[in-house]
Amino acid sequence: MSILLENHIVELLLERDDKAMSLLYEHYGDTLLGVAFKVVRNEELAQDVLQESFLKIWKKSDTYDPSKAKLFTWLFRITRNTAIDKLRSVNTKSDKEIQMDVSDVYKLGTEGLNPELMDIQDNLDKIDSKYQIVLDALFFQGMTQQEASDELNIPLGTIKSRLKIGLREMKKIYGSTLLLATLLHFI
Template sequence: MSILLENHIAELLKERNEKAISLLYEHYGDTLYGVAFKVVRNEDLAQDILQESFVKIWKKSDSYDPTKAKLFTWLFRITRNTAIDKLRSANTKSEKEIQMDISDVYSLGSEGIKPDLIDVQENLEKIDLKYQIVLDALFFQGMTQQEASEELNIPLGTIKSRLKIGLRELRKIYGASVALAFLVRLLTQ
């Protein structure tokens, strides 16, 4: 990643510009997911940690100081610390199932989509049916991941995977900024 792009993203973060999240996800999302996965060794939990890390990054964006660390180093530390905290929390719950935090990003409903950006629901037909069903349940019917899992009789891990892949497919069709509008909505609430 070029220094200019990194500086641009850092500036957008300081300005609380929503485009920063799209750029962060596009350029750092896979790497930060890898950081989380390396700590917890669980795909679903690593996805949750990545989302939680992006929320923390947004909320702490004014605390980033480029004189103290590169942007990636700062992002890495937030993600790694979030993963370690999740792991410690899971270890203190003896023989109990880890309860994932359900985020509002999965229960936005149709009011969470800005019609002037795009009519995603109308264009869902362009992606595979199994992803359409999950995206429709989560974003347009307002279900949580757990509710969608129960209603559709699909394992929770599969719901999460299909959500991630479905968003990736929408991103291919519309570009990163529109496909990530759901995540940005969460961060700006």
Template sequence: MKPFIEQHIIELLKAQDERAIGLLYDHYADALFGVAIKVTKDEALAQDVLQESFVKIWKNASKYDATKARLFTWLFRVVQNTAIDAVRSRQRKKTKEIQIEDSNVYHIQSSKFAIEHLDIASHAAGLEDKYRVVIDALFFQGMTQQEASDELNIPLGTVKSRLKIGLRELRKLFGLVIVFLSI
């Protein structure tokens, strides 16, 4: 995302200018829709999630603090949480279980989100599974490192190192140049 556009969208959001939503959709909807699909594994549900997320983004625009997170990070969090809530809600309806802990969403069996069941973009396929599973668990399933360690049955230290190495490998794969912001 171009910094200028990002800054412009943030300003429009803060001013409650509806043009912000159009621009957000144009520049971020595809990525966020992909996130919603990855979490829900259901395109129809992902559409609902995306729509609900954009409304939330609009309503909570004043809460966004650009000094604490990049715009995409904030958008990602909104979509991720909305998607996790949607999955939880759907699971409740399906199973009709009386006792379902909230944390179930975060403790979804890794097999449900196993990498082989996910529609992974070809350019990410170069990442070794052991790294991808860890990154997916943390980025798309909302797990903490400890939770990922428990769910994937690998030591916490391994989760940490695989996350760091995985992220480094990702950068190589994407061939992107990271520009460090001046402090």
């Protein structure tokens, strides 16, 4: 995208001109949809995120400061944050899940591991690597959530979120009852 077109879009946004949104959608829509999809991993949700993002962009257009960030960076952040919020919202409303909110009480080990029971370690590669790392640290390396946070240099809140999402992804592979039984075997 040319700098002239970007500047024109910014001017239109600051003037609250509807043409700005058409140009934004035309030139950034597909890319921002891709950003949303990468986070939510669902086409329908990604479309919702894109729509919500464009609404936020329109409402917050007076807050954009070209001296602080390029237009795409600003659009990217709004879309990514909207996608994360949407994912959290959907996750909160989803079926009841294994709740492990008390982080430091679980000291997980592998002493009683029965390899024939299930191939969880082999199936970790079916989920996103950021969740694999957390599940591996907690269930196979015996770390507490705080220890995993320190060792992996990831904030504790992020460890908790990734654990929750990682367990949900594994639940999709195994089903909730079988997954719960297997994970309880590790404790």
